[in-house]
């Protein structure tokens with residue numbers, strides 16, 4: 271039985287707790303967030319202990335800590351948990367810039383604990399089925415990825431979009447597209463970006479990234495309703511993953527000869543449960559990183575985001 275503690279009790283922590291019910295031999299036992307009332311309500315709802323302080327959570331007899339707070343706080347909570355020997359599953363983006371991620375990864379290595387960024391798409395049954403299908407009925411080596419997402423929640427009066435608190439569209443959303451490009455095309459080599467700025471962050475970014483094996487074209491935005499599909503192109507055909515591609519359920523493989531194959535693979539439990547099950551398995555095996563979302567992949571993802579922000583002229587306030 272893997273015993274979990276959660277840090278943060280917001281939207282994604284709720285989905286995590288729901289998803290955990292679909293994971294065998296794993297249970298949420300402790301939770302902490304900085305406001306006691308929502309922490310107590312969350313703990314009561316999920317049958318966990320509400321810790322009064324973060325230190326109390328670290329003292330708890332748990333195997334793994336799930337970090338579900340705002341991006342700029344991921345590093346401090348992750349590092350503190352790893353220093354106490356806990357395995358850490360940290361929400362995306364794991365860090366707000368590469369240098370910060372490297373500090374976290376150095377602690378993971380020094381403490382020899384499992385650390386993984388919670389990048390969920392590759393663990394969905396559809397995504398795995400698509401990979402398996404392309405092994406037996408290939409389209410050739412992918413050389414192009416196109417994807418995008420907008421959530422349209424930016425506007426006058428919105429005060430919590432700043433680089434110190436949550437960052438902009440690249441950190442919040444673009445990290446997914448960055449993952450997709452890296453997953454199919456390899457390590458990034460070059461990045462070009464255009465965008466719109468507001469409140470000191472990117473509210474929209476359009477990115478071209480050049481990778482080892484191809485080119486990706488993607489966007490992310492907080493000021494448009496652009497929930498998207500994803501396209502993976504190769505010499506022998508292409509794949510369309512229907513939107514929202516980051517919670518994938520259906521995809522179409524279209525071959526050069528005109529054949530099409532439809533994949534429809536539902537997911538249960540809200541979808542986070544698959545990455546959590548993967549993490550639990552790694553923990554049982556004594557692994558310190560995921561072969562899917564490895565430390566190297568996390569470094570590449572945030573590197574693309576850093577380079578995109580630099581191209582837009584965004585710098586973190588010192």
Ligand SMILES: NC(=O)c1ccc[n+]([C@@H]2O[C@H](COP(=O)([O-])OP(=O)(O)OC[C@H]3O[C@@H](n4cnc5c(N)ncnc54)[C@H](OP(=O)(O)O)[C@@H]3O)[C@@H](O)[C@H]2O)c1
Pocket residue numbers: 277278279280281282283303304305308338339340341343361362363388390442
């Ligand atoms: N994997 C996914 O599908 C997915 C989806 C959405 C979000 N996320 C990621 O999950 C993280 C949280 O997002 P969310 O949508 O759950 O946000 P949210 O609903 O605002 O919840 C954030 C939680 O973290 C707490 N918190 C925020 N900053 C904190 C700090 N500095 N110290 C201690 N507690 C802090 C908040 O407490 P207060 O109430 O006191 O502010 C709240 O409990 C983000 O990094 C986001 O990128 C992942």
